[in-house]
Amino acid sequence: MTPSPTATGYAHREVTKPPNWHGLVVWDVMLNAVTTGVFLVAAVGDLARPTAFAPVAAWAYPLALAVLLADLVCLVLDLGNPLRFHHMLRVFKPSSPMSLGVWCLTAYSLPLTGLAACALFGWRTEWLHPALLVVALPFSFGSAAYKGVLFSTTAQPGWRDARWLGAYHVTSALAIGAGVLWALAEWLGASEAAGLLRWATAGLILLGVYPAVRFAVEFRASRVVMVVVTVLSFVLPLVLVATPQAAWVAAVALLVGGYVARSALVHRPHRS
Amino acid sequence: MAAEFDVTARGSPAADPPPGILGKVMRHLLHPFRRGTPPQPQPATGFYTDTSVCIGCKACEVACKQWNQLPADGFAFTGNSYDNTGALSAESWRHVKFVEQFDVLRSLRERVPGNGGGTSEPLAERAEHSPADGRLSLDVIPPPADRWLMMSDVCKHCAAAPCQHACPTGAIVYNEFGNVYIQPDICNGCAYCIAACPFGVITRSHFDGHAHKCTLCYDRQKDGLVPACAKACPTASIQFGPVAELRERAAKRVDELKQRGHAAAHLYGNQRTEAYSELHSFYLLLDRPAVYGLPDDPVNPWVHMRGDYLRTVAFGLAGLLLTLAVFLLAGRPA
Numbered sequence: 391m392t393p394s395p396t397a398t399g400y401a402h403r404e405v406t407k408p409p410n411w412h413g414l415v416v417w418d419v420m421l422n423a424v425t426t427g428v429f430l431v432a433a434v435g436d437l438a439r440p441t442a443f444a445p446v447a448a449w450a451y452p453l454a455l456a457v458l459l460a461d462l463v464c465l466v467l468d469l470g471n472p473l474r475f476h477h478m479l480r481v482f483k484p485s486s487p488m489s490l491g492v493w494c495l496t497a498y499s500l501p502l503t504g505l506a507a508c509a510l511f512g513w514r515t516e517w518l519h520p521a522l523l524v525v526a527l528p529f530s531f532g533s534a535a536y537k538g539v540l541f542s543t544t545a546q547p548g549w550r551d552a553r554w555l556g557a558y559h560v561t562s563a564l565a566i567g568a569g570v571l572w573a574l575a576e577w578l579g580a581s582e583a584a585g586l587l588r589w590a591t592a593g594l595i596l597l598g599v600y601p602a603v604r605f606a607v608e609f610r611a612s613r614v615v616m617v618v619v620t621v622l623s624f625v626l627p628l629v630l631v632a633t634p635q636a637a638w639v640a641a642v643a644l645l646v647g648g649y650v651a652r653s654a655l656v657h658r659p660h661r662s
Numbered sequence: 663m664a665a666e667f668d669v670t671a672r673g674s675p676a677a678d679p680p681p682g683i684l685g686k687v688m689r690h691l692l693h694p695f696r697r698g699t700p701p702q703p704q705p706a707t708g709f710y711t712d713t714s715v716c717i718g719c720k721a722c723e724v725a726c727k728q729w730n731q732l733p734a735d736g737f738a739f740t741g742n743s744y745d746n747t748g749a750l751s752a753e754s755w756r757h758v759k760f761v762e763q764f765d766v767l768r769s770l771r772e773r774v775p776g777n778g779g780g781t782s783e784p785l786a787e788r789a790e791h792s793p794a795d796g797r798l799s800l801d802v803i804p805p806p807a808d809r810w811l812m813m814s815d816v817c818k819h820c821a822a823a824p825c826q827h828a829c830p831t832g833a834i835v836y837n838e839f840g841n842v843y844i845q846p847d848i849c850n851g852c853a854y855c856i857a858a859c860p861f862g863v864i865t866r867s868h869f870d871g872h873a874h875k876c877t878l879c880y881d882r883q884k885d886g887l888v889p890a891c892a893k894a895c896p897t898a899s900i901q902f903g904p905v906a907e908l909r910e911r912a913a914k915r916v917d918e919l920k921q922r923g924h925a926a927a928h929l930y931g932n933q934r935t936e937a938y939s940e941l942h943s944f945y946l947l948l949d950r951p952a953v954y955g956l957p958d959d960p961v962n963p964w965v966h967m968r969g970d971y972l973r974t975v976a977f978g979l980a981g982l983l984l985t986l987a988v989f990l991l992a993g994r995p996a
Contacts, residue, residue, distance in 0.1 A: 399761030399811065400955030407749070407862040409853035431985055438989040470851015470871025474831075477694045477850045481832035487967070488854050489830035535978055539970045543963045545824065545860035550963055556974030564981040590988045594981055601977055659857075 406545045408659035414468040419537060419652045421461035423559065424645070426534035427567025429454040429502065431590065433523045433530070435571075435583065442582040444514075446575045451505040453574075458499060465495075487540040494532035501526035534560045541655065548658035554604035555655070561598035562623065562651070566644045568594050569627060573641035576634060584634065591640065592631045595624055615654045622647030694831075694848055706840030707883065708819055708942030709892065709900055710908035712915060713954070714927065716899040718744060718758055718812040725894035726756040729879065733869070750815060752867035752874040756891050761811035761953055813945065813954045814891070814900055817842065817863045817876035818931060822939035825855035825864055827964055833873075840905070840942060841878040849873050860938075860960045878943075905942050912946055924948060930956060937961040 432450035435443035466475045479496065483489035501522040508519055538556030541549045549555070568591040575584035602624070606616055622643045630640040726732065735754045737746045743760035750757045823842045826834040833848035834855060844855075844864075851871040856864045864875045879889035887893075892902035901908060909932050919927035930951050931941030938960040951958050 399763075399949070399953040400759060401950070401952040403955060405862045405955060405957050406860060407856055407865055409856040410866050411853060411857075430982065434982060434985045435989050438986055468852075470853065470866045470873070471849075473690070474694070474850035476691060477831040477833070477848055478852075480694045480848070481830075483830060483832065485964075485967075486828055486830050486854070488828065488852065492830060531978060531982070535971070535974045538974055539967060540854070541857075542970045543967045544828075544854075544857035545961075545963050546857050549857070550961070553966060553970060554973060556970050557977040560974050560978040561981050564978070564985065568985065586989050586992055589992050590985045593984045593988055597977070597981055597984055601973070 404547060406547065406659070408546060410470070411468065411656055414464045416649070416653045416656045418461055418464040418468065419559070419656065420645075420649050421457050421464065422533065422537050423563035423566055423648055423652075424570065425454045425457040425461060426498075426530050427563035427565070428457070428570055429498075429526065429530045429567070430534070430564060431567040431571055431587070433527055435586065437520065437523060439583075439586065442580070442586065445578050445580045446571055446583045446587075448509045449574055449578065450571060451502065451509045453570075455499075455502050455506040458495070458502060462495065462499075487536045487543060491533060491536035491540060494529050494536060498526055498529035498533050502530075534563050546659040548609050549655075551608045551610075552605055553608060554601045555609070557601035558598065558605040558651075561594065561601055562648055565591060565594040565598055565623070565627075566641075566648050569637075569641040569644040573637040576637040584637070588631055588634065588637070591644075592628060595628055599624065609655070609658070611654055615650060619647050619651045622650065701838040704838045704840075706905045706942055707878070707903060708841070708905040708908060708944070709816060709878070709889075709902055710912045710944060710946070711814055711816075712899050712901065712912070712946045713811065713813040714915075714919060714924070714946060714948055715897045716758070716812040716814060717897055718760055718810070719896060720758045721894040721896060722814045722891035722900055723747065723754065723756045723758055725890040726876075727754070729882070729890035730755065730877070750817075750863050750865070750875070752865045752872075753869075755816065755874070755876040757815045759811075759813045759815055759955055761813075761949070763811060763949075764808040811949060811953065813947075814895075815955070816891070816943055817878075818861055818944075819876075819878060819942035820939050821934070821942060822962065824858040824860065824963055828854045828858035830854060837880055839878070839880070839883055841880065841883075842875075843877055843880055844873055844875060846872060846874070858963055860957055860963070908944075912944070915946060919946075919948075935959070937965060 428450055432443065432447050432454070436447045466472050469475060478489070478492045481489065482493055504522045505519070505526065508514060508522070535556065538552075538559035542552045542555045544550060568587055572584060572587035572591050575581075575587050602619075606619075611619075624647075626643045627640040630636040630643075727734075732753050732755065735747050735751055738748070740746060740748050743762050745758070745760045747754050747757050819840075819842050821840075823834070823836075826836065826842055828834075829849075830852060831848055831850055833845045833850070835843055835845065837843045849872040851866050851873060853866055853873065855873050856866060864873050866873050879887070879891075882889055888902050892900045901911065912929050912932060916927050916929055926948055928947060929944060930947050931944035934940045939962065945954075945956070947954060947956075
């Protein structure tokens with residue numbers, strides 16, 4: 391018996407429905423990577439080599455806060471009912487990555503605001519600054535770590551198979567953060583910090599190769615996206631590491647490559 | 663009687679906001695943080711849908727819309743049999759699916775003269791030879807191998823629901839009947855439940871921006887009534903009751919169907935699998951689940967969470983340590 395096309399019923403259809411996540415969520419994921427990446431690298435530098443990193447940190451924390459605020463605006467506006475944004479804080483549910491993420495972002499924002507205020511007003515006290523850094527570090531790390539897991543623990547095509555998405559996102563965030571700070575250090579003329587950040591950027595890009603490859607395979611990314619992301623997020627910045635004058639080009643390449651990858655990620659279920 | 667109609671006009675002293683704009687803002691901010699007394703747990707209730715007796719009348723869809731005051735979803739020509747609502751949505755909590763399993767090619771071959779089929783007469787000639795009333799003879803009715811499959815789809819009310827697990831606001835809860843319930847005054851439309859559901863049940867409403875789905879007529883159950891769809895179903899395809907009782911009934915029905923020669927009859931979701939919990943709304947199917955638009959082997963996305971976090975944290979910490987090592991070791995005077 392040759393069945394007619396309707397004999398298969400609904401079998402040819404994707405069962406799941408894509409969530410209403412579009413451009414704002416792409417920006418949210420991207421800004422999440424930038425704010426956490428910039429803060430984490432700056433904080434590690436500030437704690438390890440405070441003298442070398444002081445000029446960079448003075449710009450890094452206000453920058454991380456500004457990007458975080460933009461990220462939070464995207465998160466709120468993307469809700470079906472933005473006026474109910476505070477409902478996110480009525481329960482603490484660590485088993486839900488979104489709940490964990492919201493609490494991490496909230497907890498991260500408070501010491502970051504203090505650090506930004508210290509940087510802007512020049513309040514660099516001996517104990518307050520490192521204390522705020524130590525408090526902010528785990529929450530910033532949590533803010534970076536939850537995002538990929540939020541997507542991979544869904545039933546959506548592409549996301550549900552992406553076991554390495556979280557690892558890709560967090561290593562990419564660190565590489566972006568290091569690249570942006572390297573460019574900032576070059577611009578500020580902080581040569582010692584720039585030299586350190588150059589090698590950190592290269593190391594973090596190389597560290598991210600493995601999770602990126604695994605993620606691309608599982609995610610079944612399109613060839614165009616893979617080529618663009620490979621060139622902008624890996625090849626070009628690594629080539630430019632040898633050229634200090636090209637720090638801004640490397641930073642922009644990392645940012646654009648990261649955006650392209652995240653745009654492909656967010657829109658994947660809508661293509662099924 | 664007048665007092666009953668007056669209910670909505672009467673305010674509740676506890677719920678009335680303090681006067682003024684500040685009071686309204688305070689109520690908006692504080693209301694979601696209030697907690698009521700949880701009701702006493704009851705035996706779990708659910709649906710057992712026997713698709714072998716579904717006739718596709720859509721009375722369940724209509725009853726659901728009527729009772730829950732749901733707006734129309736826009737009737738469109740889907741090109742798929744008599745399915746005109748297309749899918750479950752925030753406005754359609756019941757959806758009747760139609761599967762036409764007809765061998766159209768064989769049917770056409772049989773009707774072409776000299777093709778070795780069941781008849782060599784063209785349809786027009788057969789009409790001429792038909793009885794005096796001019797109607798086609800009954801042999802155009804498809805043979806028994808061809809069949810309709812119909813199924814009234816609804817939220818599965820999973821025993822371990824990914825949507826409930828995902829919900830960051832606590833809007834999705836299990837009520838006292840073990841049903842998955844979205845509290846409409848708490849949901850803020852984050853859409854994470856939509857992404858988490860492996861059955862594609864939940865969507866976000868265009869009207870209020872919140873997620874909605876079948877409540878299993880929680881309000882009717884609280885008053886001891888049967889859900890509207892089950893009440894309206896004329897063939898008892900949709901049966902409602904305590905889940906344990908429904909499972910027994912469903913198992914007997916499968917045995918009965920198998921004795922009658924329906925070897926493919928089986929239950930879907932009545933028992934937990936390695937990758938998914940049991941469903942409190944389960945089905946008797948006559949074909950593969952995928953044919954009905956159900957995942958053959960549903961997977962709870964949360965089974966991967968621990969591993970995903972481990973990989974993420976491991977590479978994140980490796981990145982931080984690498985950064986720290988570079989900052990501590992590079993650029994130091996020898």
